[in-house]
Amino acid sequence: xxxxxxxxxxxxxxxxxxxxxxxxxxxxxxxxxxxxxxxxxxxxxxxxxxxxxxxxxxxxxxxxxxxxxxxxxxxxxxxxxxxxxxxxxxxxxxxxxxxxxxxxxxxxxxxxxxxxxxxxxxxxxxxx
Amino acid sequence: xxxxxxxxxxxxxxxxxxxxxxxxxxxxxxxxxxxxxxxxxxxxxxxxxxxxxxxxxxxxxxxxxxxxxxxxxxxxxxxxxxxxxxxxxxxxxxxxxxxxxxxxxxx
Numbered sequence: 001x002x003x004x005x006x007x008x009x010x011x012x013x014x015x016x017x018x019x020x021x022x023x024x025x026x027x028x029x030x031x032x033x034x035x036x037x038x039x040x041x042x043x044x045x046x047x048x049x050x051x052x053x054x055x056x057x058x059x060x061x062x063x064x065x066x067x068x069x070x071x072x073x074x075x076x077x078x079x080x081x082x083x084x085x086x087x088x089x090x091x092x093x094x095x096x097x098x099x100x101x102x103x104x105x106x107x108x109x110x111x112x113x114x115x116x117x118x119x120x121x122x123x124x125x126x127x128x
Numbered sequence: 129x130x131x132x133x134x135x136x137x138x139x140x141x142x143x144x145x146x147x148x149x150x151x152x153x154x155x156x157x158x159x160x161x162x163x164x165x166x167x168x169x170x171x172x173x174x175x176x177x178x179x180x181x182x183x184x185x186x187x188x189x190x191x192x193x194x195x196x197x198x199x200x201x202x203x204x205x206x207x208x209x210x211x212x213x214x215x216x217x218x219x220x221x222x223x224x225x226x227x228x229x230x231x232x233x234x235x
Binding site: 044045046047059061062094098103105113114120121 | 160161164170171173177181215217223228229
């Protein structure tokens with residue numbers, strides 16, 4: 001059973017850098033895509049970005065200029081760094097595993113991805 | 129970015145009711161759509177992926193359908209543990225985007 005656990009400071013000052021780590025247990029990080037997702041208090045979900053175990057990444061353009069997602073396969077961890085934070089970055093931050101399935105449609109094969117494992121989430125508040 | 133619009137934003141229903149939630153994409157997304165259930169203070173839970181494939185362990189009263197731009201999540205007989213917020217998610221194109229959520233409340 002794969003388990004994910006987010007960790008990091010619960011309070012960050014405006015203009016500083018938000019840093020979180022997600023530790024994966026019960027399975028290898030070297031086999032899937034891994035994502036960060038966030039949810040401001042009382043609001044909906046926002047996909048932040050993903051990283052493949054090889055290190056390739058894809059970021060949400062709304063955060064790309066401030067965002068770095070990295071992976072340490074030796075520790076089975078992924079990390080998130082978000083610079084120059086403001087109150088708008090206050091949210092519960094989740095890490096999740098993105099599994100995929102191939103399907104056939106109109107003569108071609110495609111991949112559908114989905115988050116089958118999630119961490120419990122960690123609340124990060126941006127405030128002075 | 130592809131916009132995902134859910135309707136209704138909230139609904140009230142009774143135990144045993146049939147409930148349908150709609151998710152509409154701003155462009156065609158093939159079968160790259162999943163549904164998640166979230167209860168207060170908890171992480172979202174995967175219910176359905178690739179439009180209609182039920183995640184292991186999810187009760188069969190949940191089903192998904194649709195294609196192109198219009199998708200539905202149906203709960204055939206609402207149970208007490210189903211009162212929650214439901215989100216759709218498209219993974220057809222980056223950035224992946226969620227619907228705004230549908231809150232299912234007790235009538």
